[in-house]
Amino acid sequence: MTVKSLVFLTVLSFLVGLPVHARAVLINFDDVAAGTVINNHYSGVTFTKLLNGQYGGDIYANGTFPTMSESNPNVVSIFQSTYPGFDNRFGTIRATFATAQNSVSIDTILTAAPEGFGTTGIGYMKAYDALGHLLGTDTTSVLNVYETLTVAAPNISDIFFTVQFMEFPTYGAFDNLNFTTGDTTPPIPEPSTIILLGAGLAGLALARRRVRQ
Numbered sequence: 001m002t003v004k005s006l007v008f009l010t011v012l013s014f015l016v017g018l019p020v021h022a023r024a025v026l027i028n029f030d031d032v033a034a035g036t037v038i039n040n041h042y043s044g045v046t047f048t049k050l051l052n053g054q055y056g057g058d059i060y061a062n063g064t065f066p067t068m069s070e071s072n073p074n075v076v077s078i079f080q081s082t083y084p085g086f087d088n089r090f091g092t093i094r095a096t097f098a099t100a101q102n103s104v105s106i107d108t109i110l111t112a113a114p115e116g117f118g119t120t121g122i123g124y125m126k127a128y129d130a131l132g133h134l135l136g137t138d139t140t141s142v143l144n145v146y147e148t149l150t151v152a153a154p155n156i157s158d159i160f161f162t163v164q165f166m167e168f169p170t171y172g173a174f175d176n177l178n179f180t181t182g183d184t185t186p187p188i189p190e191p192s193t194i195i196l197l198g199a200g201l202a203g204l205a206l207a208r209r210r211v212r213q
Contacts, residue, residue: 027177028071034063035080044098045179049078050160051091059093068173070107070146075173085111085163085171087121092162097179100130101156107176109146110163121170125161127151143170 027042037058039047049057059076062084066073077084078091097104108123124139136151149161163172 023180025179028175029061029074029076030069030071032061032074034061034074036061038076045177046096046098047076048094048096049091050094055094057091068109068111070109070175075175076177077173083171085173087163087165087169087171089165092160093174094158094160095177096158097156100154101179102154103150103152103178103180104156104159105148105150105176105178106159106161106174107146107148108140108161108163108172108174110140110143110170110172112143112170121166121168121172122164123147123149123161123172124164125149125151125159127153127156128158128160129155130157146175 025044027045029038032038032041038061039059047059048055049059051057057078058080059078060080061074062077062079062081063069063073063075064079064081064084068084069075075084076093078086078093095104104125104127106125108125110121110123122139122141124137126137127135129135135153135156138149138151140147140149151159161174163170
């Protein structure tokens with residue numbers, strides 16, 4: 001093996017061992033007009049509705065009540081132009097990511113439903129891997145204050161978020177979806193990579209000695 005080959009292998013093995021830098025993504029749903037269908041609007045994630053075990057239906061950027069949006073004016077909703085909050089009687093929103101995630105969060109605010117005063121509804125986000133295994137759940141039951149729901153776990157493929165209907169109706173509005181693109185976990189070098197790196201370094205040292213002579 002020539003010195004040039006050893007140098008090339010050294011550089012190659014180093015590049016293979018480098019982590020891929022992740023890019024944080026924030027979707028606040030305010031870049032589109034209120035009422036816009038957003039199922040496939042955003043890069044890296046798609047949205048769909050789950051109702052009674054069936055997937056289908058549009059997901060919207062809802063700006064009917066801008067004061068309910070943490071970023072103003074829109075939130076994400078299963079309703080296009082009526083009250084933006086919802087619970088699981090009307091559906092659950094599923095967000096599917098183009099690449100596996102290590103951490104996902106979304107903000108939610110629980111409000112008393114228009115048809116009554118609710119205090120027992122539970123807002124939640126559940127995260128699953130590509131095989132449908134539950135990776136984590138975060139919940140809130142605080143009324144009228146934005147809370148951040150977060151799940152941190154390897155290989156998050158999908159999240160589901162809504163409000164669990166209890167004895168009294170409580171609706172939830174959701175805003176500010178945060179996730180990352182790219183792999184945030186540095187790969188562990190394989191033994192062959194380490195051997196090549198060592199051989200390359202030895203070759204570099206030999207080349208230096210020859211130059212000096």
